[in-house]
Amino acid sequence: MQPNAARLTSNLDALHAYEEGISHVDRVFNDQAAASFRLATQLDPQFAMAYYQLAAVVHSFSEGREALTRAAQLAERQGLPEQQRLLIRARQLQGDGRSEEATQTFQTIVRRFPKEIEPRFHLGQLLKFQGRLSESAAVLEEAAQLDGRRTYIYNSLAYTYAFQGDLSRALEAVDRYAAALPPNDPNPIDTRADVYAIGGQFDSAVAEYKKNVESRPEFGLTRQKVALVYLLAGRNREAEEAAQTASQKTSGADRAYTRNVQGDVALGCGEFARAATYFEEAARLFGTDHPLLARAESWKAAEIYFEQREPRAALAWAKRTHGFGAAEVRGVAYLLLGNGAEAEKEFVAAHSAMAPFFSDYMIEKLINLDRLRAASYSGQWHQVIAGWPELPGWLKQVDAFFPGRAYAEMGMQSQAQAELRNALRWVSPGNLVGSYSDFFCDELTQFYLGKVLEHEGKTAEAIEAYSAFLSHFEHSTARLPQIGQARTALHRLK
Numbered sequence: 001m002q003p004n005a006a007r008l009t010s011n012l013d014a015l016h017a018y019e020e021g022i023s024h025v026d027r028v029f030n031d032q033a034a035a036s037f038r039l040a041t042q043l044d045p046q047f048a049m050a051y052y053q054l055a056a057v058v059h060s061f062s063e064g065r066e067a068l069t070r071a072a073q074l075a076e077r078q079g080l081p082e083q084q085r086l087l088i089r090a091r092q093l094q095g096d097g098r099s100e101e102a103t104q105t106f107q108t109i110v111r112r113f114p115k116e117i118e119p120r121f122h123l124g125q126l127l128k129f130q131g132r133l134s135e136s137a138a139v140l141e142e143a144a145q146l147d148g149r150r151t152y153i154y155n156s157l158a159y160t161y162a163f164q165g166d167l168s169r170a171l172e173a174v175d176r177y178a179a180a181l182p183p184n185d186p187n188p189i190d191t192r193a194d195v196y197a198i199g200g201q202f203d204s205a206v207a208e209y210k211k212n213v214e215s216r217p218e219f220g221l222t223r224q225k226v227a228l229v230y231l232l233a234g235r236n237r238e239a240e241e242a243a244q245t246a247s248q249k250t251s252g253a254d255r256a257y258t259r260n261v262q263g264d265v266a267l268g269c270g271e272f273a274r275a276a277t278y279f280e281e282a283a284r285l286f287g288t289d290h291p292l293l294a295r296a297e298s299w300k301a302a303e304i305y306f307e308q309r310e311p312r313a314a315l316a317w318a319k320r321t322h323g324f325g326a327a328e329v330r331g332v333a334y335l336l337l338g339n340g341a342e343a344e345k346e347f348v349a350a351h352s353a354m355a356p357f358f359s360d361y362m363i364e365k366l367i368n369l370d371r372l373r374a375a376s377y378s379g380q381w382h383q384v385i386a387g388w389p390e391l392p393g394w395l396k397q398v399d400a401f402f403p404g405r406a407y408a409e410m411g412m413q414s415q416a417q418a419e420l421r422n423a424l425r426w427v428s429p430g431n432l433v434g435s436y437s438d439f440f441c442d443e444l445t446q447f448y449l450g451k452v453l454e455h456e457g458k459t460a461e462a463i464e465a466y467s468a469f470l471s472h473f474e475h476s477t478a479r480l481p482q483i484g485q486a487r488t489a490l491h492r493l494k
Helices: 012-026 030-043 048-057 061-078 082-095 099-112 118-129 133-146 152-164 167-179 186-198 202-215 222-232 236-249 254-268 272-286 291-307 311-319 324-336 340-354 360-377 381-390 393-398 401-409 413-425 429-433 439-455 459-473 481-493
Strands: none
Touching: 012 030, 012 048, 030 048, 048 061, 048 082, 061 082, 082 099, 082 118, 099 118, 099 393, 118 133, 118 152, 118 393, 133 152, 152 167, 152 186, 167 186, 186 202, 186 222, 186 429, 202 222, 222 236, 222 254, 222 429, 236 254, 254 272, 254 291, 254 429, 254 439, 272 291, 291 311, 291 324, 291 360, 291 439, 311 324, 324 340, 324 360, 340 360, 360 381, 360 393, 360 401, 381 401, 401 413, 401 439, 413 439, 439 459, 439 481, 459 481
């Protein structure tokens, strides 16, 4: 994904390492890519675009942020070409959570440099994450027409088509991606499996994932994805077995992702307490290297208590847990308990703890989301609906369950169905394994979709949605109100 602009580096060895890193990025070999970009920066410490590329592939959040900051400093000091400076600025905006401004910046680059591929690619990716799938597909298709040799474009197109529900075109894009890489390259296999899973073809997805388990077990998080596919298919026993295997085979940084998957599997089997324990451990393991993921895990544990209407239990859990996610949970718990003063103290503490990692803009939006969560848990549906448009696009996509539930409870059926179906669109092993999707909220989405469909008189579809929800929680002893309501609804409809 190298820009065509001049003045990359005069150090030929550094340039070779950089180009090697680019080739690894095409194949999603991120560890190897990071090593190559680090070498390029060591050979030429003034190599701004090597820092820029390094920021996108490193595992550590702090290292990525430092690399991007270094790239911006060098770009300004050296007076780099406008395209490179704008690329760095757009990625900074994206990292700060300003996805709309980042989108506008990439659009500016595309207008000024219409033959360049990388800004179109990133624009397509951002549009996809904002739920603007048709626009994303159009931009990525334009990029592919400009240069069909850039194989990573077809990889991204595959996901865009899959989330649009066009499985045939998604698989065609995967085939084009695979054809440009060595035979049996692991990422096209992984992408094909993801696409099958998004399309609900779970057996085909498992078969593809297992190809990588057998031939490239070190690639990605394939064993964890196998467990999640079984979970999504309602095959809980096989999901448990696959999650246990993944745990036995996992070491190092991947343990946090495995604990996340084990938490989802336990939750899907109705074992809420065990799930909370796994999520708590995942949050600890992600720690400061992955602060957003650690935060997500804290919330996955906390919402188990909040959805069972147990704010005191959530508060007790958060008091023995570290991290700014726990401070946010304490703030919401205090709001639900009617102690606004203590809630504000916790939000201030959360803001201070987030400051080393995130921009003030992102912190403000995350805490605003906390307040909307509290409104949702307390049934203040008007507040949820009124506040939701103020969130940035990426947060609105990830957490679409909350406005969907609010609209459903308010009897606003068409708006509810749009938001709930949008929430379900993003359910996939890739999003779940990276904590970018929330299995508990995904299943609750099925319940509320059932309510909407029942109200609309779509009995068969309502039964399907209620049944999908209960398939995970029917035998649970958890005090989740929706379980009893779903049972009553099915008795009424059948």
